Amino acid sequence: MASGVITVPSFATDEDGVEHFFGTRLSSVSVTPGRVTPIHSRHRDRVATVMVSVRQVHGTDVLIVDQPIRQGDSFEGGWDALVTNQPGVMVTVRTADCVPVLMHDPAQRVVAAVHAGWRGAVAGIVPKTVALLVSRFGATVEGLRMAIGPSAGPCCYEVDEPVLARLRVVFPEWRAVVKPGGAQKAYLDLREFVRRQGLADGLQAERIVTVNACTICHPDLFLSYRREGVVTSTMVSGIALMSHH
Numbered sequence: 001m002a003s004g005v006i007t008v009p010s011f012a013t014d015e016d017g018v019e020h021f022f023g024t025r026l027s028s029v030s031v032t033p034g035r036v037t038p039i040h041s042r043h044r045d046r047v048a049t050v051m052v053s054v055r056q057v058h059g060t061d062v063l064i065v066d067q068p069i070r071q072g073d074s075f076e077g078g079w080d081a082l083v084t085n086q087p088g089v090m091v092t093v094r095t096a097d098c099v100p101v102l103m104h105d106p107a108q109r110v111v112a113a114v115h116a117g118w119r120g121a122v123a124g125i126v127p128k129t130v131a132l133l134v135s136r137f138g139a140t141v142e143g144l145r146m147a148i149g150p151s152a153g154p155c156c157y158e159v160d161e162p163v164l165a166r167l168r169v170v171f172p173e174w175r176a177v178v179k180p181g182g183a184q185k186a187y188l189d190l191r192e193f194v195r196r197q198g199l200a201d202g203l204q205a206e207r208i209v210t211v212n213a214c215t216i217c218h219p220d221l222f223l224s225y226r227r228e229g230v231v232t233s234t235m236v237s238g239i240a241l242m243s244h245h
């Protein structure tokens, strides 16, 4: 549906009836936080028709879209994960160093898009979304697929002691996702942290795929708050169940 985006093969098989993408700075997708906006596509009969984007607050609240929504509908509030079982509705997140995470349960036909910065990840936004897919939609962790998108990588993402202190409290395996940095600092592998959270929840390793691309390393491809200080836009990632499958 858009050029300049990254997709993963395990989410792109046609028979699954799901459409997804991770944004880059080259992609043409734009959204309005809080609003449901139309998608213009040449394949309108088969793909999502509207996309929803919300204000993100680095928290752990999940917006559930389990009713039909239309262009012009609005969502006032802040959420860092969106879940829908509505075909044709693309749930999106915006990132520029934080980790975009997409999930799909092919059996129960439900998808999720998650915005996971260090705050949200440490606070458990990914496990919380997984738990909700299971409890509310009947998904199974064994059947769930997860794709972890481009973000600040362990090559560049230096964090300080307050971040590490929080990480150590919630994640006993924390040593596996950090390596030494400067004084009182370390490089954090946020994508690997998210992946291990998925594994700890019971997801199958072969059903989790990570796009190992660093937003800070690749100014040609990605926007990065860390590198650019200020970014005038963000990269949009999204996933939808196809309308007619």
Ligand SMILES: [Zn+2]
Residues within 6 Å of the ligand: 152, 153, 154, 155, 156, 157, 214, 215, 216, 217
């Ligand atoms: Zn890097």
